[in-house]
Amino acid sequence: MSITKRLMYVNRRAPYGTIYALESLEVVLIGAAFEQDVSLAFVDDGVYQLVKGQNTTGIGVKNFSPAYAALGDYDVKKIYIEKESLDQRGLSMDDLQHLTWEDENEDYAEKESMHLVSREELADLLEEQDVVFSF
Amino acid sequence: MSITKRLMYVNRRAPYGTIYALESLEVVLIGAAFEQDVSLAFVDDGVYQLVKGQNTTGIGVKNFSPAYAALGDYDVKKIYIEKESLDQRGLSMDDLQHLTWEDENEDYAEKESMHLVSREELADLLEEQDVVFSF
Amino acid sequence: MKFGILVNEGPYTHEASDSALQFTRAALAKGHEVTRVFFYHDGVNNGTRLGVPPQDDRNITREWSSLAKEHELDLVVCIAAAQRRGLLDADEAKRHGKDADNIAEGFRISGLGQLIEVAIQADRLMVFGD
Amino acid sequence: MKFGILVNEGPYTHEASDSALQFTRAALAKGHEVTRVFFYHDGVNNGTRLGVPPQDDRNITREWSSLAKEHELDLVVCIAAAQRRGLLDADEAKRHGKDADNIAEGFRISGLGQLIEVAIQADRLMVFGD
Amino acid sequence: MATLHTVNKSPFERNALDTCLRLAKQGSGILFLEDGVYGALKGTAASEKVAKAAGEHKVYVLGPDLAARGMQEDQILDGIQVVDYAGFVDLAAEHDRVNAWL
Amino acid sequence: MATLHTVNKSPFERNALDTCLRLAKQGSGILFLEDGVYGALKGTAASEKVAKAAGEHKVYVLGPDLAARGMQEDQILDGIQVVDYAGFVDLAAEHDRVNAWL
Numbered sequence: 001m002s003i004t005k006r007l008m009y010v011n012r013r014a015p016y017g018t019i020y021a022l023e024s025l026e027v028v029l030i031g032a033a034f035e036q037d038v039s040l041a042f043v044d045d046g047v048y049q050l051v052k053g054q055n056t057t058g059i060g061v062k063n064f065s066p067a068y069a070a071l072g073d074y075d076v077k078k079i080y081i082e083k084e085s086l087d088q089r090g091l092s093m094d095d096l097q098h099l100t101w102e103d104e105n106e107d108y109a110e111k112e113s114m115h116l117v118s119r120e121e122l123a124d125l126l127e128e129q130d131v132v133f134s135f
Numbered sequence: 136m137s138i139t140k141r142l143m144y145v146n147r148r149a150p151y152g153t154i155y156a157l158e159s160l161e162v163v164l165i166g167a168a169f170e171q172d173v174s175l176a177f178v179d180d181g182v183y184q185l186v187k188g189q190n191t192t193g194i195g196v197k198n199f200s201p202a203y204a205a206l207g208d209y210d211v212k213k214i215y216i217e218k219e220s221l222d223q224r225g226l227s228m229d230d231l232q233h234l235t236w237e238d239e240n241e242d243y244a245e246k247e248s249m250h251l252v253s254r255e256e257l258a259d260l261l262e263e264q265d266v267v268f269s270f
Numbered sequence: 271m272k273f274g275i276l277v278n279e280g281p282y283t284h285e286a287s288d289s290a291l292q293f294t295r296a297a298l299a300k301g302h303e304v305t306r307v308f309f310y311h312d313g314v315n316n317g318t319r320l321g322v323p324p325q326d327d328r329n330i331t332r333e334w335s336s337l338a339k340e341h342e343l344d345l346v347v348c349i350a351a352a353q354r355r356g357l358l359d360a361d362e363a364k365r366h367g368k369d370a371d372n373i374a375e376g377f378r379i380s381g382l383g384q385l386i387e388v389a390i391q392a393d394r395l396m397v398f399g400d
Numbered sequence: 401m402k403f404g405i406l407v408n409e410g411p412y413t414h415e416a417s418d419s420a421l422q423f424t425r426a427a428l429a430k431g432h433e434v435t436r437v438f439f440y441h442d443g444v445n446n447g448t449r450l451g452v453p454p455q456d457d458r459n460i461t462r463e464w465s466s467l468a469k470e471h472e473l474d475l476v477v478c479i480a481a482a483q484r485r486g487l488l489d490a491d492e493a494k495r496h497g498k499d500a501d502n503i504a505e506g507f508r509i510s511g512l513g514q515l516i517e518v519a520i521q522a523d524r525l526m527v528f529g530d
Numbered sequence: 531m532a533t534l535h536t537v538n539k540s541p542f543e544r545n546a547l548d549t550c551l552r553l554a555k556q557g558s559g560i561l562f563l564e565d566g567v568y569g570a571l572k573g574t575a576a577s578e579k580v581a582k583a584a585g586e587h588k589v590y591v592l593g594p595d596l597a598a599r600g601m602q603e604d605q606i607l608d609g610i611q612v613v614d615y616a617g618f619v620d621l622a623a624e625h626d627r628v629n630a631w632l
Numbered sequence: 633m634a635t636l637h638t639v640n641k642s643p644f645e646r647n648a649l650d651t652c653l654r655l656a657k658q659g660s661g662i663l664f665l666e667d668g669v670y671g672a673l674k675g676t677a678a679s680e681k682v683a684k685a686a687g688e689h690k691v692y693v694l695g696p697d698l699a700a701r702g703m704q705e706d707q708i709l710d711g712i713q714v715v716d717y718a719g720f721v722d723l724a725a726e727h728d729r730v731n732a733w734l
Contacts, residue, residue, distance in 0.1 A: 151285055152284070152285050153283065153284050153285070153400075154282050154283050154284070194285070194288055194292065195288060195291075195292065195328050196285070196288060196327070196328065197324075197326060197327040197328070
């Protein structure tokens with residue numbers, strides 16, 4: 001397929017309480033092979049997916065949070081975090097994993113994947129998409 | 136079994152959007168055979184379960200609302216509706232099915248099953264139970 | 271217009287699969303194309319042939335199967351989600367050493383790529399879930 | 401003390417079955433009795449033997465089965481909820497003319513009366529759901 | 531024609547409607563279906579914000595889901611249009627994309 | 633020892649915590665587990681009401697669910713006690729009944 005579409009995955013659920021966060025990430029990783037214009041938005045409880053230091057030993061469930069760090073290698077490098085969602089939860093970007101990607105055109109320089117956006121900016125981004133995935 | 140326990144079913148979900156309301160009612164009807172001290176509470180979106188005039192033809196799903204009228208025949212006659220939940224939804228008792236039971240000790244006189252209760256009254260009722268079922 | 275349909279919840283438990291079915295029927299009735307129906311998360315449970323719903327209620331799996339037959343719909347169950355939840359076809363059962371399978375007529379098991387593909391090919395992706 | 405456990409959601413999809421499993425283990429470790437674990441709504445899906453979760457994650461059905469074996473737990477799947485969702489044992493499959501069954505070792509199918517019964521007999525009913 | 535947003539959650543139980551209203555651009559379409567139809571009713575704790583939204587967007591509600599829940603069309607807030615499944619299909623086709631706030 | 637209430641929902645996504653706080657008698661036990669543990673944290677939009685509740689009830693949070701979500705014990709509101717699954721069992725045994733606000 002030679003069509004390139006703008007696909008955005010909207011993540012609004014906390015991890016572990018339900019499977020949506022994990023199975024959404026599985027779609028993103030598989031979808032990366034299709035070379036589309038992909039972005040991820042973390043909104044509402046979805047911001048909790050990226051919180052650092054997750055340790056699932058005590059609940060006996062697989063910790064899938066390290067997989068987000070691989071997104072850059074899959075060329076998924078547009079990750080938007082809604083500021084209002086962080087604020088409501090008393091979180092800042094420092095509480096989240098720092099996701100980056102390496103730019104092979106600039107000698108593999110490490111570049112920023114995470115973008116803090118306001119509700120207005122996120123609303124604009126949503127409006128630019130061809131497809132919005134929600135799980 | 137000769138033990139008699141106070142069992143309360145707490146219904147907090149709207150009908151049709153999910154199956155909880157229907158499958159909760161199925162437990163109540165089966166449970167009636169055990170001759171326990173049973174009551175039902177309708178709280179939050181659970182009050183929508185009793186709204187009159189449900190017509191599911193258009194969604195192709197079975198309308199189970201007529202089954203509530205049978206509760207009296209099953210000797211389930213303590214039905215509590217939280218006033219705060221009705222108020223929040225702009226509903227009154229007139230919008231709900233009127234559920235009754237027949238008192239065989241009084242020549243099958245029709246008696247009231249529905250009781251409008253305040254949050255404080257419902258909190259007291261919850262505290263008197265041996266078992267609280269929630270689905 | 272081409273529609274892709276994504277169903278995220280199991281039958282009966284959530285109205286999502288009913289809504290998806292009604293939308294699909296209405297889209298076909300209007301002459302639109304439904305390129306693919308993809309079942310993900312608990313949505314894979316729509317594809318079991320072992321369900322025995324009460325006689326006086328709808329049989330959602332059978333409705334999907336007969337709609338698929340009538341309109342040559344492509345009903346795809348996600349393989350990863352299906353494995354996790356115990357929805358297998360004969361090949362999958364054999365591959366994993368299981369002694370039975372349970373997929374219904376008209377459904378096929380395939381990868382998540384089929385979801386991305388229909389999202390790209392269709393004009394609209396409709397998501398039905400919880 | 402006697403505990404009854406009610407599980408309302410399927411495995412993996414919701415943390416409820418994990419929580420129920422952890423609670424059951426902890427209660428048994430403290431010397432309490434777990435009179436019965438009753439699976440209702442999508443909880444019946446905990447009882448399928450056809451699930452193939454990823455190798456690097458837990459296998460919830462297998463954990464219930466082995467806990468049941470070790471402690472002679474009574475794992476009961478609601479018959480009405482199970483029929484709707486396609487979870488059958490050999491007898492049920494035969495009765496409904498189905499060509500396969502999918503119940504896992506250590507689980508049995510029975511009526512809702514078993515839930516009421518354990519609610520009456522146990523000292524506490526613990527509800528795990530969505 | 532911008533985005534069609536769908537809301538299938540009760541506004542009293544979940545935050546889906548609030549998030550939809552926070553992130554929908556002015557002039558969007560918003561369709562209430564399934565338990566979301568409770569958001570379309572007059573006289574509730576959610577009516578004020580939905581009435582305001584109906585001034586900024588085109589708001590629709592799925593008739594079959596309303597009827598299933600025993601709600602009549604005269605209980606619907608002014609400015610909200612009732613559609614059937616065929617109308618839902620038309621809305622999805624007319625808008626540029628559909629965003630489901632699950 | 634009255635009722636143990638359990639809340640397994642995020643206070644930002646659902647109304648379970650609000651209903652629990654509305655209907656719990658003073659002196660109840662309230663345990664946050666699963667996604668409910670987000671209700672136990674400092675500095676959130678829910679903190680004020682939970683802090684108030686911690687003055688009227690005994691409030692607990694399940695440690696394994698906190699750790700899974702990357703939350704540390706110093707992020708917990710004052711007056712909330714962290715328990716493990718064994719502690720959860722003890723709470724259930726000590727109270728007269730358990731009410732799960734699903």
